[in-house]
Amino acid sequence: MTLHIQKSFDHNKGLWNIAPQGEVDISTAPVLRSCIDEAFNEENGNIILDFDQLRYMDSTGLGVIIGAYSRMKEKGYSIVLKNPRKNILKLLQITNLDRVLCAELYE
């Protein structure tokens, strides 16, 4: 299974845009974890996870995101998740994480 991740930092907005493509499962979740951690360590800032190109994710991916979310929250930053596909949105809804991570869906 493959996971490719694109990331860029928007200096004006002080915002990371991180776009994983492919599948996040037990074999690729570590790649997502280190990508998010490295980005945040390089430049502290909020993170947008753009899931438009993410086909599959399970609890291994949710764990990575919750972990990063908690660590960033302590320092006053947050993570927002955009464009999740139907299958991933369902997972977020089942676990109530949609309210925390996709707040804009409820505005």
Place this chain on the structure above:
Amino acid sequence: MTLHIQKSFDHNKGLWNIAPQGEVDISTAPVLRSCIDEAFNEENGNIILDFDQLRYMDSTGLGVIIGAYSRMKEKGYSIVLKNPRKNILKLLQITNLDRVLCAELYE
């Protein structure tokens, strides 16, 4: 595995155009066989098999085509195979069937 087949008869040219889409293997080869047979019984005429949308085929599909080719040849008709993908062309070359079925590649 799925196989969908589109067919149409060109009355001006007296020619069948049959375009299988998907995969031909042991589970779907009978569908291809009856499609070709039914077409030829409905209207005798040469057949063009347009393989542009065929992703996979193995010897079960070759068998179907050789069978139809032989039966049609007795009555003076023929089958021509168009647009095979690289993997299918390789199979035709290995078995020398490219010279019989894709003659135009060698003109």
Place this chain on the structure above:
Amino acid sequence: MADLLKLSVPGKPEYVGMVRMAISCLANSVGFDIEAIEDIKVAVSEACTNALCHSKNRAGGYEVYCEMSDDKIVVSVVDQSGGYDKNSYKEPCLDQPKEGGLGIYIIKALMDEVDIFTEIGIGTRIKMVKYTK
């Protein structure tokens, strides 16, 4: 009568994707729609992840059994990872998100029937059923 397919899988993360792909093929042949196939993929992956992550012996493999009938698929994931104490299992508290502990909860949410048989020192068998409806 149901068809039974069995996969014996090496105990490494990189093969979970292959199991998922194989199961999604089988679910498709039973006639599940896309949403149900995605549910089954996630549930089976969670079960495989547990077989891998909670194994006491490194690189122990596991088995995946799939029974395909007209109206349902039954998937069992069986490991020799040492089992666990079912009584100490706690449902996740969704108001306070934590990094782990979501796997079984998600499996139960996505599948129609879930049974877990586990024996400490031996291993675990999780049986998951989904109906085509």
Place this chain on the structure above:
Amino acid sequence: MADLLKLSVPGKPEYVGMVRMAISCLANSVGFDIEAIEDIKVAVSEACTNALCHSKNRAGGYEVYCEMSDDKIVVSVVDQSGGYDKNSYKEPCLDQPKEGGLGIYIIKALMDEVDIFTEIGIGTRIKMVKYTK
């Protein structure tokens, strides 16, 4: 050390596609390119087709073993279909196309090493090796 994955497959045509899909996943993880993956898919499908088509007992299942190493994949398809007489096997005559008889010829053309063990009254094991080069 090589990883071993085993599939036990029901003896019905509709599962050959699933085997092909699973093997192509595994070949991809070994690092084969697209052309080689297609070769492996065809060779394994041919072997499964033989296990199915020449079976004396209806609906007998078969096993597919895959060994993944750094530089090669070894796939064995094993059936209890009754075996056959290897001495009576004839290579196809390519100048006179016939409806059948191409399977083993194609397998040998697409894979780097092919060994067939067959015992009349018992069954057949075909072992196919492909190197990443």
